[in-house]
Amino acid sequence: MLNSKTQSGEDSLNLSQAETDALFAAVSEQLSLNTFNPDDQDLLKQMIESMGDSRGMVRLSFAEALGKIGKPAAPLLMEAVANHPNPVVRRASTKTLTLIADPIAIPTLVKALLNDEDTVVKASSVGALAKIGKPAVPALLKILGSNEYPESAKGYAVWALGFIGAEAKEYLDREINSDSAEVRAAVVGAIAKIAQEGTEEGAFNILINALTDPSEIVRCEAAAALGSLTYRSAIPNLIDLLHHPDWETRKAAALALMKIGDGAALEPLKAALTQEEEAGVKAVIKLAISQIERQLEEEAWE
Known part of the structure; x- marks a missing residue:
């Protein structure tokens, strides 16, 4: 029978490999x-400390065991994520919280994502937030809406929202009307992932509506998403953008039409080329025309 109290103080946590x-x-x-x-707190602490072992399989084995224990282990894992001096233990603890997926850990995981110096801890924290799912969405959206946080953290938040997918849609539908252009752009990115999964019929409509957003970054994000998704129903809307006053938007529209690769865009692209004055946009339109023409020729030979 295991007795976790055979030693006292911190010595009880520093086990040899044989003891581990x-x-x-x-x-x-x-x-x-x-x-x-x-309820054996000393034993749980020993298990968490053992996730600092130099052997990767040992760390994984303890993480899986703590994952089976589940919610009773979450508070001590959160404490380790927040304060343990060993980044290996913090990494393993965030990964174990991913297995448990208890919403109680959301504030701790957000703090680690924003403040931990270890990039693996940051990535593991956002992975845990993504696994927790819908309850983590408000915290992720808060990161996107703040000017205090770095772009790297916002990128992680967008990824997590995309991973959560359709479960997050009720929040995303609301935030697509956010006062923050940055939030709307991030929501478009997340909606694009939902559209890619094909789990939500209205996702494409949101992307098309975003093409007329007052913000350049939102319009460009939506155009890029529709292009990557090769959504042919968006072609008329993208053609309209070829004449938008903002040159970045025109460029994004041309790139999207190139990715979709439909012959219906050829004549509008050629017409836009004769009117375009921005050198960078001209180059993209020429490339789009060339790519679509080549694709049509290849299809004719098939």
């Missing part, structure tokens, strides 16, 4: 026999 192996063997037996006591 013995600890895992005892924990595994208790879990298999359903005799593990999830």
Whole structure:
């Protein structure tokens, strides 16, 4: 029978590899026999500390065991994420919180995403937020709407929202009307991932509506998304953008039409080329025309 209190103080947490192996063997037996006591705080602390072991398989084994224990282990894992001096333990703890997916960890994970110096901890934290799903959406949107946080954190937040997908849509539908152009652009990016999954019929309509957004970054994000999704129904809307006053928007529209690759865009692109004065946009329109023509020729030979 495992006795987690054979030593006292911090010494009880600093186990040799042999002691760590013995600890895992005892924990595994208790879990298999359903005799593990999830209220044993000292034992849970030892398990978390053992995730700093130099052996990757040992770290993984303890993470999986703590994942099986579940919510009773979450508060101590959160404490480790927030304060443990060893980044290896913080990494393993965030990954274990991903397995548990308890919404109670959201504030701790957000703080780690924004403040931890270790990039693996940041990435693992956002992975845990994504796994938690819908309850994490408001916190992720708050990151997007703030001017205090770095672009890297916002990029992570966009990824997480896209991962959460259709579960986040009720929030995304509301935030597409946010006063912040940055938030609207991020929402467009997340909506694009939902459209890609094909899980939500109205996702494409949101993307098309975003083509007329007052902000350049939102229009360009929507055009890029529709191009990547090769959504042919957006061709008329993208053609309209070829004459937009903003040259970045015209460029994004031409690139999107090139990616869609439909012959219906050829004549409008050629007409836009004769009127275009911006050198960078001209180059993109020429490339789009060339690409579409080549694609049509290849299709004719098939």
